[in-house]
Amino acid sequence: MAGITLRVEDLATHFFTKGGLIKAVDGVSFTVHRGEIMGLVGESGSGKSVTGFSIIGLVDQPGRVVGGRLLFNGEDLLNKSEDEMRTLRGNRIAMIFQDPMMTLNPVLRIDTQMIEAVLAHQNVAKDKARRMARDALGQVGIASPDERLKAYPHQFSGGMRQRVAIATALLNKPDLIIADEPTTALDVTIQGQILHEVKNLCRQTGTALIWITHDLAVIAGLADHVSVMYAGRVVEDGPVDDVLDRPLHPYSVGLLESVPSRNRRGQRLSQIPGMTPSLLNLPAGCAFKARCPRAGDDCAALPEITAPAPDRQVRCFRPHFEDAA
Ligand SMILES: Nc1ncnc2c1ncn2[C@@H]1O[C@H](COP(=O)(O)OP(=O)(O)OP(=O)(O)O)[C@@H](O)[C@H]1O
Ligand code: SF4
Ligand SMILES: [Mg+2]
Numbered sequence: 001m002a003g004i005t006l007r008v009e010d011l012a013t014h015f016f017t018k019g020g021l022i023k024a025v026d027g028v029s030f031t032v033h034r035g036e037i038m039g040l041v042g043e044s045g046s047g048k049s050v051t052g053f054s055i056i057g058l059v060d061q062p063g064r065v066v067g068g069r070l071l072f073n074g075e076d077l078l079n080k081s082e083d084e085m086r087t088l089r090g091n092r093i094a095m096i097f098q099d100p101m102m103t104l105n106p107v108l109r110i111d112t113q114m115i116e117a118v119l120a121h122q123n124v125a126k127d128k129a130r131r132m133a134r135d136a137l138g139q140v141g142i143a144s145p146d147e148r149l150k151a152y153p154h155q156f157s158g159g160m161r162q163r164v165a166i167a168t169a170l171l172n173k174p175d176l177i178i179a180d181e182p183t184t185a186l187d188v189t190i191q192g193q194i195l196h197e198v199k200n201l202c203r204q205t206g207t208a209l210i211w212i213t214h215d216l217a218v219i220a221g222l223a224d225h226v227s228v229m230y231a232g233r234v235v236e237d238g239p240v241d242d243v244l245d246r247p248l249h250p251y252s253v254g255l256l257e258s259v260p261s262r263n264r265r266g267q268r269l270s271q272i273p274g275m276t277p278s279l280l281n282l283p284a285g286c287a288f289k290a291r292c293p294r295a296g297d298d299c300a301a302l303p304e305i306t307a308p309a310p311d312r313q314v315r316c317f318r319p320h321f322e323d324a325a
Pocket of ligand 2: 249250251286287288289290292293294295296298299303315316317318319
């Protein structure tokens with residue numbers, strides 16, 4: 001387990017709704033190493049956020065983790081009590097949400113809440129906590145942090161507010177940060193900038209980062225490895241450059257063809273035809289079957305994860321790998 005911060009093994013999180021059983025996460029596995037940046041990518045409804053919430057132990061009713069292991073520094077988070085999880089959250093594991101106001105309190109000054117976040121988990125004097133808050137703001141690119149500390153969240157722009165939320169997440173130098181599309185509301189350049197800054201901080205502190213996004217372009221060049229999710233399952237996993245240059249799964253190929261920045265100017269963007277299937281009545285066999293240009297009779301069965309090359313994993317009977325061979 002040396003160097004491994006989090007190993008998710010066969011995670012299953014299901015929602016027991018009045019309308020029926022929704023297998024939002026159904027047998028997800030991946031590993032994140034110390035200081036590593038992992039991209040968790042997939043269309044809306046593929047189970048990315050539910051995976052994140054499962055890890056921090058905040059799955060809402062009627063949802064429940066029904067199987068698997070979440071090995072964090074070698075210990076299964078699923079065996080922790082609610083008290084133990086509360087201590088881990090904001091301290092060893094932090095989550096950054098799409099809406100920074102999920103982290104920030106609108107009626108408190110930034111310094112008050114950041115200092116509180118430090119004092120809740122570290123035995124330091126208040127002025128030391130204040131210096132740590134100031135430094136954290138500086139690290140995420142906020143100018144004149146001493147002055148900004150005295151402001152209230154509403155006095156910041158959306159992008160600045162998100163930077164404050166990220167700085168707050170970094171305060172206690174957690175071992176793991178889960179960032180759930182924290183920058184989608186922002187301009188692409190600013191998204192890249194923020195991810196770049198967060199990456200540098202993670203490299204310095206050894207913090208592992210799971211960056212959740214539906215946009216492959218955002219993580220290109222910034223993540224180390226990527227897991228692609230489709231309908232509650234990981235369908236492809238590998239080093240980010242390999243997956244982007246030589247995707248194996250037909251869904252990854254479709255996702256890449258629909259990324260604007262990877263298309264030549266003037267060329268029409270292709271969209272993956274069809275809709276994400278409803279998780280309430282997933283078809284038998286491969287969940288991507290109805291949309292897949294490579295589908296054949298064998299795809300009526302459920303493909304298992306295979307490793308066609310070192311470090312590469314794919315859940316498909318007819319991966320693009322065969323083309324190259
Ligand atoms: N509270 C809930 N009750 C019932 N089903 C839920 C609930 N939350 C999530 N789900 C189910 O889990 C699926 C996956 O949801 P999740 O939020 O993880 O998707 P996502 O990949 O994060 O999508 P997005 O990109 O839109 O954020 C949803 O499509 C939905 O069917
Ligand atoms: S298993 Fe078949 S349907 Fe599924 S992605 Fe692969 S080729 Fe397409
Ligand atoms: Mg989500």
